[in-house]
Amino acid sequence: MKNAPSDVLVHHVYFWLHEPDSPDAREQMQRALEELSTIETIRYAHLGVPAATESRDVVDHSYTYSLMLFFDSKEDQDSYQIDSQHLQFVEENQHLWERVIVYDSVKW
Numbered sequence: 001m002k003n004a005p006s007d008v009l010v011h012h013v014y015f016w017l018h019e020p021d022s023p024d025a026r027e028q029m030q031r032a033l034e035e036l037s038t039i040e041t042i043r044y045a046h047l048g049v050p051a052a053t054e055s056r057d058v059v060d061h062s063y064t065y066s067l068m069l070f071f072d073s074k075e076d077q078d079s080y081q082i083d084s085q086h087l088q089f090v091e092e093n094q095h096l097w098e099r100v101i102v103y104d105s106v107k108w
Contacts, residue, residue: 008043009071009106011080014063016099025096026064033067036089041076042069064097077104 019025030047037045046068050061071077080086 007073007106009074009077009104011067011069011071011077012103012105013067013069014101015065015067015097016062017064017096018098019096020064029065029093029096032089032093033065036067036086037069039080039083039085041071041079041083043072043076044070074106 015029017025017029033047037047046066048066048068050063050066053059053061055061069077069080071080
């Protein structure tokens with residue numbers, strides 16, 4: 001098994017859009033997420049939608065978009081949180097989502 005360095009911080013964000021079937025809302029959100037993922041302190045980014053996997057009670061396919069970011073350190077993630085590009089992303093796009101959940105994790 002490949003392991004990430006022990007100080008890596010994973011920031012996983014799930015978005016539920018108000019209008020998940022709106023092409024305009026989806027286009028704006030996708031463009032905004034792509035731009036957001038260019039922030040310098042982000043080591044790796046994965047932008048996604050629910051996978052067409054088997055439906056089981058433990059699998060939640062209800063979200064519209066997933067953003068998974070990997071940072072080299074907590075300090076890099078802290079810097080991302082106050083980066084003007086991140087703040088602009090929230091300000092310009094928060095009207096699109098009805099719910100957001102964030103899971104941050106580090107290696108034990």
